Amino acid sequence: MFPLEKFQQIDTPFYYYDTELLRQTLSAIRDNITPEMHVHYAVKACANPKVLSIIAQEGFGADCVSGGEVQAAIDAGFPAEKIVYAGVGKSDREIILGLEHGIFAFNVESIPELEIINQLALQRGKVARVALRINPNVGAHTHANITTGLAENKFGIDMQDMEDVIRRTQEMQGIQFIGLHFHIGSQILEMDDFIALCHRINEIQERLEAAGFPTVSDINVGGGLGVDYQQPNEHPIPDFKAYFQAYKQNLKLRHGQQLHFELGRAIVCQCGTLLTRVLYIKSNPIKNFCIVDAGMTDLIRPALYGSYHHIENLSAQSPSDYVTYDVVGPICESSDVFIKNYGMPRTQRGDIIAIRSAGAYGEIMASGYNCRQLPKGYTTEDLA
Numbered sequence: 001m002f003p004l005e006k007f008q009q010i011d012t013p014f015y016y017y018d019t020e021l022l023r024q025t026l027s028a029i030r031d032n033i034t035p036e037m038h039v040h041y042a043v044k045a046c047a048n049p050k051v052l053s054i055i056a057q058e059g060f061g062a063d064c065v066s067g068g069e070v071q072a073a074i075d076a077g078f079p080a081e082k083i084v085y086a087g088v089g090k091s092d093r094e095i096i097l098g099l100e101h102g103i104f105a106f107n108v109e110s111i112p113e114l115e116i117i118n119q120l121a122l123q124r125g126k127v128a129r130v131a132l133r134i135n136p137n138v139g140a141h142t143h144a145n146i147t148t149g150l151a152e153n154k155f156g157i158d159m160q161d162m163e164d165v166i167r168r169t170q171e172m173q174g175i176q177f178i179g180l181h182f183h184i185g186s187q188i189l190e191m192d193d194f195i196a197l198c199h200r201i202n203e204i205q206e207r208l209e210a211a212g213f214p215t216v217s218d219i220n221v222g223g224g225l226g227v228d229y230q231q232p233n234e235h236p237i238p239d240f241k242a243y244f245q246a247y248k249q250n251l252k253l254r255h256g257q258q259l260h261f262e263l264g265r266a267i268v269c270q271c272g273t274l275l276t277r278v279l280y281i282k283s284n285p286i287k288n289f290c291i292v293d294a295g296m297t298d299l300i301r302p303a304l305y306g307s308y309h310h311i312e313n314l315s316a317q318s319p320s321d322y323v324t325y326d327v328v329g330p331i332c333e334s335s336d337v338f339i340k341n342y343g344m345p346r347t348q349r350g351d352i353i354a355i356r357s358a359g360a361y362g363e364i365m366a367s368g369y370n371c372r373q374l375p376k377g378y379t380t381e382d383l384a
């Protein structure tokens with residue numbers, strides 16, 4: 001499935017994006033949504049310009065968490081009216097950028113932020129469409145660092161303050177309050193977590209209606225659908241049917257209400273692979289180290305979250321001759337380890353190793369630590 005001969009001609013490390021798989025993933029999403037459902041790709045998962053432009057061309061919107069992402073989305077061809085912008089700490093410059101482009105909505109996380117958006121909009125004779133990000137206090141069964149929907153997390157407005165904040169929006173001439181926004185975490189594989197969010201949103205809508213607030217036009221449930229890191233070949237495309245079904249069956253939308261999603265990982269993760277070459281094999285009495293030329297500067301997830309990535313030796317000479325390795329990078333940090341005690345066909349210097357499921361939170365999180373160059377990203381078309 002990988003163009004190994006092409007890979008052999010390229011300096012490692014680099015990211016490879018299988019754009020055919022990306023397009024199949026996008027079409028699997030389209031097959032499972034109804035006309036009132038809108039999917040905004042979460043740019044923070046991967047902002048490779050070619051990946052972004054394919055997603056834009058296929059008609060999806062964008063979910064941004066910084067002015068830089070709003071700009072990247074615009075540059076890649078996402079129409080401003082399909083861009084939503086979230087984030088606990090939007091700067092004035094970033095808010096102005098969103099206003100000037102006339103993005104679809106700001107997902108607002110506090111009253112002070114609301115006041116600044118109102119002020120900046122009024123100064124420009126504009127009205128900002130705003131959804132309030134509510135912290136639904138719904139736990140997600142995922143890594144503690146990537147759960148976001150609990151009261152202890154910094155994100156969103158507390159449910160008890162919701163009515164007050166909505167009243168404030170009604171007094172502000174520069175603000176048009178359009179909806180409610182939620183996002184409970186990432187790499188979520190239990191549909192029950194999304195169902196719990198649906199039930200919470202149903203409660204919230206009933207509570208607001210009982211208090212006499214008008215029905216909002218838009219509900220945004222965020223993203224968070226996970227992927228199968230263990231078996232990327234068996235499950236290259238996430239189970240979108242089950243995911244969207246959870247919302248179709250459990251969320252009680254009001255007449256005409258539009259439902260927005262912000263999927264990042266589920267769209268790009270499996271189509272991206274980090275390619276690296278073996279530099280040295282170093283053995284001691286207890287370990288075989290497979291030292292590769294990619295490190296935590298290229299893919300930080302294993303060091304940051306202890307994440308698993310499936311690793312393959314694409315150059316294996318004798319596929320059945322398994323050896324146990326710690327696959328490690330060259331960075332001067334003990335945490336610069338991709339995987340420990342991993343069985344892999346015997347490797348030697350120069351072999352090309354594929355670190356799979358690296359399309360999300362991979363290239364975009366790369367750093368220049370140790371004065372290293374940032375990895376390049378190539379698509380199927382680039383190597384054709």
Ligand SMILES: *Cc1c(COP(=O)(O)O)cnc(C)c1O
Pocket residue numbers: 042044045063065086183185186187222223224225262263264265266360
């Ligand atoms: C990160 C993020 C997303 C996307 O999360 P995934 O797990 O990649 O789907 C969506 N919405 C918001 C507000 C986010 O911060």
